[in-house]
């Protein structure tokens with residue numbers, strides 16, 4: 269039988285997360301963003317309660333659940349107004365790749381600390397000259413004695429100022445550009461030759477983005493996660509979770525926006541005794557958001573179920589569709605919520621205007637809307653490659 273209801277255990281997990289994230293809420297995120305602070309208190313609280321590592325096996329300090337659990341956690345923090353962007357990166361991308369491709373020693377070294385939040389691992393694949401075409405990245409790893417030397421640049425890498433290490437996607441010196449054969453290295457952020465420059469962004473958030481410079485950064489042989497000849501699946505062991513988590517974060521943001529809008533539509537009254545929510549011009553956009561939100565949630569839940577069942581190919585297709593739907597509904601919900609609030613929607617007090625920009629992230633990263641459409645056209649519909 270196909271079940272469309274979450275288990276009692278998952279629902280209890282959501283409730284517990286809501287309890288913690290709700291204590292901090294949107295006011296906390298706004299304050300930290302405004303004052304240049306971080307979300308460390310909330311992050312460590314989540315880690316102490318086991319929520320950051322719900323997807324990590326119990327033997328490595330995690331909860332022994334799956335991506336569906338981790339995505340539910342992120343959706344709840346986001347719906348409480350406290351989205352934790354670095355959850356997409358540290359436990360989801362890095363945790364999944366290390367868990368699936370790492371050695372026993374690497375798992376023991378990094379996974380328990382990722383799970384309790386004491387280690388935040390960033391992730392760097394994007395390069396300025398490659399952009400959406402990751403096959404063209406040029407960050408290069410060269411063997412040097414019993415270690416490796418990394419050279420290159422990365423851009424738009426989130427949370428590097430908070431991270432103790434970063435999983436860098438490079439190519440080995442003997443691999444030419446054009447078709448990526450990724451080699452993934454854990455690079456400590458205090459390595460010699462490693463530097464970062466903050467990129468001023470047009471919206472306010474505690475998480476910052478950075479350009480990274482790797483200038484002959486030396487790492488030991490066991491910094492390499494997975495096999496240098498292991499192929500691209502090792503990367504997608506982390507990129508499919510990234511898309512599922514991106515979708516869940518966007519859905520949480522849409523839930524937050526919709527909730528605020530509905531509350532306001534019920535109490536704001538400017539014509540006789542009726543609230544503005546009595547008018548179809550206000551009701552219908554809100555109802556449309558609700559429908560499209562539930563569509564997007566079903567998609568990420570299916571993608572996560574496929575990933576957790578070990579169907580990487582099916583998970584890839586659904587993770588892409590979920591990320592697309594999540595990005596769209598976060599943008600639409602933010603727009604409708606702002607509009608429902610009239611002028612108040614653009615004030616700082618109501619805390620929605622910043623979301624107009626923040627929600628757009630879901631259309632651009634980690635993979636753009638157009639690249640998802642390219643993927644679906646080609647792989648799901650069998651149309652010729654268009655780019």
Ligand SMILES: Cc1cc2nc3c(=O)[nH]c(=O)nc-3n(C[C@H](O)[C@H](O)[C@H](O)COP(=O)(O)OP(=O)(O)OC[C@H]3O[C@@H](n4cnc5c(N)ncnc54)[C@H](O)[C@@H]3O)c2cc1C
Nearest residue numbers: 391392393394399400424425426632633634635636638655
């Ligand atoms: C806030 C933020 C956080 C990020 N965090 C990280 C991170 O932690 N780690 C990391 O590695 N990266 C990160 N990124 C980078 C992100 O993944 C990239 O921005 C994204 O992949 C798009 O690449 P680009 O910006 O170079 O756009 P480009 O590739 O330059 O694309 C520009 C536009 O052209 C379109 N386009 C490009 N090619 C095609 C095509 N063939 N067909 C149709 N349209 C096309 C795109 O859809 C897009 O609209 C982050 C980005 C942002 C904005």
